[in-house]
Amino acid sequence: MTSPPPETTICSLSFPTPSILLVTLTRTKELNTIPNHGHWELERIWNWMDGNPDLLVGIFTGSGRAFCTGADLREWVKIPKEQKGLLPPTGFCGISMRHGKKPILAAVNGLAVGGGVEALINCDMVICSHSSVLSLPDVRVGLSLLGGTLPLLVRKIGRGRATDMVLTGRNVGAEEALRWGLVDRVVEDPVDEAVKIAKMIAENSPDGVWASREGIFLGLGEKGSFEAGKEFQSRYWAPFLREGKNSEEGIKAFVERRKPNWDRNWDKSKL
Incomplete structure (x- = not known):
């Protein structure tokens, strides 16, 4: 018998079909920033999906106008220095350093900032809305990417474009990200498109x-x-x-x- 899903505090779980898991960040007012414990929560969810034979594909998205805008820096000013930036082995959102057993599709519905971009970089496919904006502004607050995806970013889009995005911290629109190969599709409804793709994957062996x-x-x-x-x-x-x-x-x-x-x-x- 399959174990029940883990308890959640920062996201909701739903099932567009019995074989597809949709994970939606629900910290809408905070633009879906991730508190420290949230990374472990998401790691448990993805591990649960991997261990469930009835679930074949995961979809990751956000509520409101943001996909994920990185770490909760308001929390950072209140916690000890040694706790800042702590991540599970699978990285930011339990995805940025994840290998896993089953694919995860990112359905980017709006703002993707910092760690949010790190999470989507390592997703198996990235589907964005036309209004999505991606940025890696970590250098502006004296940081660099925490989730370990800089080498993968270079492999995906090349050194020059990675330099452009990472060292300037500027915003990159969905169409530009598509030309770079950072995202795979730009559509009106990224969740709907991700479900269609996930259904096609789930039909296969x-x-x-x-x-x-x-x-x-x-x-x-x-x-x-x-x-x-x-x-x-x-x-x-x-x-x-x-x-x-x-x-x-x-x-x-x-x-x-x-x-x-x-x-x-x-x-x-x-x-």
Whole structure:
């Protein structure tokens, strides 16, 4: 039996379909800044999603006019110095340094500032509204990014654009971020679009999605593309996908022209 969801104080949990988890930050008046305990709360939520075989995709968004505007600096002035910037192993919002087992889509509905941008940088896809504004103004308050995503930002958009965004702290609009490759789609309703994409992902073989996502992560590493490709073949193809029930079911369903009946309790020993 699947465990109940963790208790929440900074967000709400909903389920657009039984296989999709929608996490919405609810600190609307605070523009969805994250207090210290919020990072651990979100980490528990994502870990719960990863351990729930019925949940296949997560969506992360914010209420009101902000997606997430970073750390709660008003809290920082009241807490001891050693507590400032403390993050769980998975980073800001439990996402910025997360590897995880299942994809998370960012549905950016407005302002994304500081740690909010760090969280979306490491999401599997980023869908923005036309009015979204992204910024990394940490240098303006004597800080740098806390969540560990500067190297990933450089890989996504290049050194020059990362320098432009990080060292100036200026605002970047959704269309400019799209041209840079920092976001993937710009639409009228990012949550609605994210749900559509999540449904498409959830229709596929769960172990196929997991293995393919692992292969994408290999592409972010230091190995060359051919070396990483060979590693993917040796780790996931023959010993895992080829021998799994879902590859057999998927091919059979294709030949029989029907929808596959995926096994969600596939062998997770390689996770």
